[in-house]
Amino acid sequence: MPYGLGLLKGMLVTLTNFRRKPFTIQYPEERVPQHPRFRGEDFVWYEERCTGCASCAKFCPLGIIRIVTRPSGMQTQEGEKYALEVFDIDLARCMFCGLCVEACPYDALHMGSGFERARYTRKDLVMTIDELRRAPKRPSTWFRPQLEGKGYNPHTDRPLEWHEVGRHQAPSLADMQGRWVEER
Amino acid sequence: MTLQGEPVIINIGPQHPSTHGVFRLRVLFDGEVVQDLEPVFGYLHRGTEKLAEERAYTQIVTLTDRLDYVSSMTNNHAYVLAVEKLARIRPTERGMYLRVIAAELSRLASHLVATGFFLQDLGAFATPLMYCFRERERILDLMEMLCGARITFSYMRPGGVFQDAPPDFWPAIQQFLSEMPHYLDELEHLLTENEVILARTKGVGILPAQVAINCSVSGPVLRASGVQWDIRKVDPYDVYDRLEFDIPVGTHGDCYDRMMVRLQEMRQSLRILGQAVRDIPSGPARAPVPFFLRPPPGEAYAHVESPKGELGFYLVSDGGISPYRCKIRSPSFINLTPLRELLRGWKMADLIVIFGSIDINMGEVDR
Numbered sequence: 227m228p229y230g231l232g233l234l235k236g237m238l239v240t241l242t243n244f245r246r247k248p249f250t251i252q253y254p255e256e257r258v259p260q261h262p263r264f265r266g267e268d269f270v271w272y273e274e275r276c277t278g279c280a281s282c283a284k285f286c287p288l289g290i291i292r293i294v295t296r297p298s299g300m301q302t303q304e305g306e307k308y309a310l311e312v313f314d315i316d317l318a319r320c321m322f323c324g325l326c327v328e329a330c331p332y333d334a335l336h337m338g339s340g341f342e343r344a345r346y347t348r349k350d351l352v353m354t355i356d357e358l359r360r361a362p363k364r365p366s367t368w369f370r371p372q373l374e375g376k377g378y379n380p381h382t383d384r385p386l387e388w389h390e391v392g393r394h395q396a397p398s399l400a401d402m403q404g405r406w407v408e409e410r
Numbered sequence: 411m412t413l414q415g416e417p418v419i420i421n422i423g424p425q426h427p428s429t430h431g432v433f434r435l436r437v438l439f440d441g442e443v444v445q446d447l448e449p450v451f452g453y454l455h456r457g458t459e460k461l462a463e464e465r466a467y468t469q470i471v472t473l474t475d476r477l478d479y480v481s482s483m484t485n486n487h488a489y490v491l492a493v494e495k496l497a498r499i500r501p502t503e504r505g506m507y508l509r510v511i512a513a514e515l516s517r518l519a520s521h522l523v524a525t526g527f528f529l530q531d532l533g534a535f536a537t538p539l540m541y542c543f544r545e546r547e548r549i550l551d552l553m554e555m556l557c558g559a560r561i562t563f564s565y566m567r568p569g570g571v572f573q574d575a576p577p578d579f580w581p582a583i584q585q586f587l588s589e590m591p592h593y594l595d596e597l598e599h600l601l602t603e604n605e606v607i608l609a610r611t612k613g614v615g616i617l618p619a620q621v622a623i624n625c626s627v628s629g630p631v632l633r634a635s636g637v638q639w640d641i642r643k644v645d646p647y648d649v650y651d652r653l654e655f656d657i658p659v660g661t662h663g664d665c666y667d668r669m670m671v672r673l674q675e676m677r678q679s680l681r682i683l684g685q686a687v688r689d690i691p692s693g694p695a696r697a698p699v700p701f702f703l704r705p706p707p708g709e710a711y712a713h714v715e716s717p718k719g720e721l722g723f724y725l726v727s728d729g730g731i732s733p734y735r736c737k738i739r740s741p742s743f744i745n746l747t748p749l750r751e752l753l754r755g756w757k758m759a760d761l762i763v764i765f766g767s768i769d770i771n772m773g774e775v776d777r
Contacts, residue, residue: 232603239600240537249544261551263576265558285701287469323472323564328572329701337558368558369573 260339262367262379265322268338269315270365271358272388275334278308282326282335290316291326313358317343318351328369333392336365339380365391417445424453428531428762431772435761442757447750454776462736467493467703468567470736475562477740478774480523483516483553484716486566491647491712492723493568497705502697505570506648507690511583512556512565513714514679514686518590519549520717521672521679524769528669529601531766532610538600545593548586555579569697580687587684594676601669611665615752615764618663625747629719631768634671635663641715653685665767672769702731718742718769738777742770 251258260266278295295308327337338361345351353361364380367373372393378386422435429435432453438446458477462470474485487509494501501509526542550560556575557565565571601607617627619635632639640657642650658674660667705727713722719741726735745768752764 229605232605232608236600236604239596243541249547261554261558261576263556263558264554285469287465287472321472321562322559323562324558325469325472325564366558371573374576 260381262339262374262381264339264366265324265337265368266339266341266366267317267320267322267343268340268361269353269358270336270338270361270363271313272334272363272391273310273359274388275332275392276310276313277332277334278310279331281329281331285325285329287323287325288319288321290319292316310355313355315353315358316351317353318348324368333370333372336370336391337368339364339366363387415441422761424450428766430527430766430770431775433770433772433775435765437753437761439758444753444756444758444761447753449746449749451746451772451775454772456777458777459736459738462733464732466701466731467497467705467733468701470733471566472562472564475564476773477738477777478520478716478718478721478742478771479561480771481516481520481717482561482563483512483565484520484714484721486563487513487648488712488714488716488721489723490566490568491714492710492725493703493705495710495712496708496725496727497568497699497703499569499697499699501568501570501648502694503649503691504574504693505695505697507686508571508575508695509566510648510650510653511683511686511690512553512563512571514683515549515552517679517717518676519546521676522546522549524717525597525601525669525672528665528763528766528769529607531762532607534607538597541597541600545590552579552583552586555582567696567699568703569699570695572696574695583683583687587680587687590680591677594673594680598673601673608666610760610763611669611767613662614665614760615756615767616662616664617748617752621748621751622663625744625751627719627745627748629715629717629741629745630671630675631668631719631745633657634660634667636661641713641720645713647712647714649686650682652689653682655682665763668767668769704729704731713739716741718771718774719745721774740774740777742772742774743777746770746775 278293280293283291283293292312292314293310294312295310297308324337327335363385365373365386366380367378370391373391417438417440420437420439422429422437424432424434434450436448436450437444458473461473465473471486471489474489475482477485522542522545526539529538530536553563554560556579557563617631617635619637622632622635623637628639636659638657638659643657655678658671658678660671707727707729709724709726711722711724713720720739721741722739724737724739725733728734753761756764
């Protein structure tokens with residue numbers, strides 16, 4: 227093989243790529259399309275579904291979810307025994323593994339799909355209960371087959387109400403007791 | 411008048427772009443020739459093994475993502491296999507196939523990064539690297555469909571994977587499998603007969619097979635020296651014993667062979683992916699395993715063929731919800747063993763090339 231032919235072949239490859247359309251995305255103006263399953267920052271939390279059981283806080287590998295509840299005197303069967311006072315997610319240390327969402331037995335907590343929550347202080351990176359109440363309810367379909375089955379897309383579709391995101395009806399007390407005995 | 415020269419120690423410091431992370435080399439130079447060297451690492455030590463001792467078995471999956479951050483899936487795979495061995499869990503069939511698909515996609519992404527940065531070290535500034543990263547971006551899009559993340563996947567769980575693939579994943583991966591071979595042809599056109607690459611890599615940094623075996627090197631670095639050793643063949647895990655693929659082997663063990671072994675491994679990965687996508691059975695993707703798993707007291711060691719070599723997890727259980735000891739046998743760390751033999755007598759410019767051809771990852775070296 228004569229000297230220089232390999233270089234020419236390489237140049238031919240770069241030349242064909244030179245004629246192609248650039249694949250760079252000019253980020254703030256254009257955006258890469260995200261999949262509905264994307265695990266992102268703004269957690270979606272439905273207060274109506276949450277019982278304050280703190281499964282999410284228990285399952286979090288970093289322990290960054292802080293929950294404080296007080297007895298509210300509601301019916302146990304209705305699934306609302308405790309009223310929430312504090313529900314903080316410290317996004318500064320969150321790694322978005324989604325184990326809290328996997329743990330939630332009532333589908334009250336969902337991943338969001340944002341990635342632009344930069345702030346100037348660490349204090350602002352903590353999502354407090356008020357912010358979670360106000361946040362737009364566009365849940366990601368990550369680990370939520372009932373949303374994926376409906377073909378829900380959090381980037382384009384409307385926000386969902388609390389009664390539209392559940393897997394099933396609330397379990398009865400006997401079911402709950404049975405589950406805890408079997409699974410310990 | 412003659413010049414009086416004496417050997418000088420030069421520090422190729424922790425923040426050098428071609429050390430692939432925070433890796434420091436103290437090299438004794440005689441003029442331009444390497445006489446002796448001492449690698450210094452530990453700048454990225456995060457204590458993963460100790461952190462694993464105070465977390466539940468499922469939570470450690472999120473820690474393993476941070477070891478080799480270019481191919482997180484293989485780390486998940488090795489860890490999950492070790493837990494399954496320890497707790498005697500049988501994963502579901504579909505879960506095993508999905509794990510193989512995910513691991514091979516990860517291998518493709520890692521080899522693309524390795525090849526791209528190796529050429530960057532040679533001085534092919536940015537062009538081949540950008541081509542490699544363009545294709546890796548498509549793999550990351552597939553991963554995002556699968557598990558909602560692009561780098562730190564946390565996809566696997568003891569007993570399978572956490573969730574089945576979405577329905578739009580299958581057409582996307584079929585399209586990827588039909589287009590990727592053309593791209594690999596393009597990359598080989600660009601690289602294999604290029605005179606500059608041949609001059610810089612042929613016969614540079616030869617690692618004899620005997621030395622490689624004595625240094626316990628594994629992965630593409632060992633295979634380039636002519637040793638047929640692949641964990642997927644010699645100790646098959648999951649469903650690799652049902653899939654057909656070859657082990658590409660080099661002849662001389664120089665930098666060129668190490669690059670070519672990786673390029674050919676990508677083609678074999680595409681073969682495996684095609685078979686796995688064709689044969690995948692239906693059924694549940696995950697066996698019912700409790701989150702706070704309590705394996706019986708004992709020990710287990712499981713290893714997989716990661717893109718860098720043999721990655722193993724050794725777990726000791728005392729019956730609690732977290733392991734008593736978790737030891738990680740990381741391939742990048744052990745592939746650094748023959749570094750002194752490889753580099754002695756070569757020049758400074760070759761040092762960077764040889765070091766880049768080993769393809770280490772500091773997240774895994776320092777753990």
